Amino acid sequence: MSLIPYGKQNISEDDIAAVVAALRSDFLTQGPIVPEFEKTVAAYCGTNHAVAVNSATSALHIACIALGLGPGDLVWTSPITFVASANCARYCGADVDFVDIDPRTYNMSAASLADKLAKAKASGRLPKVVIPVHLSGQSCEMQAIHALSQQYGFRIVEDASHAIGGSYQGDKVGSCRYSDIAVFSFHPVKIITTGEGGMAVTNDLELAKHMARLRSHGITRYPSEMTHPPHGSWYYQQIELGFNYRMTDIQAALGMSQMRRLDDFVAQRHAIAQRYDDLLKDSVATTPWQHPDSHSALHLYVIRLKLGAMKTTHREVFERMRAEGIGVNLHYIPVYRQPYYAQMGFRPEDFPQAERYYAEAITLPIFPGLTDIQQGEVLRRLLTPSGYQTIF
Incomplete structure (x- = not known):
């Protein structure tokens, strides 16, 4: 008996040709295709910047760090999500709490969030970051959540792992109209795939530059970010502790091809x-x-x-x-x-x-x-x- 899976990738001959072309190119990683993929996704979403990484989990992690999350801070997210939506906070040493879901959309309830925030303010411990999760690909009520962020002072990371290709109030999910950062997943069961992979999108140049450093060991090649003038054109500096979260050009080539469909x-x-x-x-x-x-x-x-x-x-x-x-x-x-x-x-x-x-x-x-x-x-x-x- 053959299994009918709940989800699977859809790979075309064009996808295969794109990957083969990347394999035959001069760069298997850290080449030109990753920036091209980033620009394509950013343009599709109507956002200014995109940072491709090896998974959505990695994107959530560097998003939290870029927003200054650390020990003693608090993140709220939805309880109906994959564990990565909460784990990214724990990687930073932050605490985690959950906001109950809306009974119709199954997303984080904006009403429950408002109620919980009022109680948290009274008790003296508000979240630093809220991570709404667009379950099944349907956007959370981001306008209401953003309004609460303005009132209570938290930052927003949209876990849009399910939602590339979706829209909210006429804007593509990932426009970051109501958030600081949005994160996509390109796992094989998702809307498009790069095999494994993820991406963080943002309209904030400084957040984008910070996440780009974090995905590659905290290293910069920009003299403006260095502690002293470079020794030569070969020079780079590690200015913070980062990670090896890079996406390969092979993966990006598949992603570029998938974006066309x-x-x-x-x-x-x-x-x-x-x-x-x-x-x-x-x-x-x-x-x-x-x-x-x-x-x-x-x-x-x-x-x-x-x-x-x-x-x-x-x-x-x-x-x-x-x-x-x-x-x-x-x-x-x-x-x-x-x-x-x-x-x-x-x-x-x-x-x-x-x-x-x-x-x-x-x-x-x-x-x-x-x-x-x-x-x-x-x-x-x-x-x-x-x-x-x-x-x-």
Whole structure:
């Protein structure tokens, strides 16, 4: 039985040719293709600067450092995300807390954020950085979050790992209209891929220069950033402790080629999602709600099971579908439930919406190239035990 995965890359002959051309070029890394890829993504998003790195996790890490995050500081993020959204703060020695999710979008709730900020101000410890996560590719309510940042003085990093190709209020996600930095992922299951890879985009030149140094050992070749005049044209200085987070030209070549199909990828995802919406209407599943301000990139298609109507359990549905060749997934286990974070004293009852979501959510397959036959099989395996097979 062949597995229908929840997501997968879509590689064309043009993509392969672009990678082969990079392999035959003079530069496999630190060459001209990475800057070209950065300019392409920045132009697409309508932002001024982009810094390509080897993963979105690395991009989140250097974004936090560039914003001055350190020991004693506090970061707030969503509990329904991959652990990297919180881990980036811990890498800097900062503390982490979570803001409960909106029951419709499953993103960080702007109302819960406002309430938590008011209480934090009264207690005397506000976050230095807030990291909203654009779950499934749908933007958070960034205008409201930005307004709160102006009121309470925190910086914003958009974890847009799922969301390249999406829009918010008519601007592309990554425009940084309402944030300091936005971060994309180019993992194979994401909207476009570089194999592994990520990127931070910003409108702030100093933040961009700082992140560019951090991705390459904290080294600069710009005399204006050095502590004394260079000894010669060969000279460079390490002016801070950085990392080896560089993206290769091979990866960037794939990314450049994939960018040519980005809008088509998103359109295909919307067509698949619309068919799911239509066929799951009035069924035992709640389909994703889309905020009118947002045009999602639809990295994920997450349903919530009406378990009472199904007369089964969340686990039984998940394991049955996996056993029948449908690669469903669950995005995500609330981060505060992970043993590393649970030991910090987080209480699940403090995040009621996240808990309800976790008890009901399942991610169905969605990716360019998913056929109608495959999609029908996904739905048949989901719905047949509940007596809904007649929709086919």
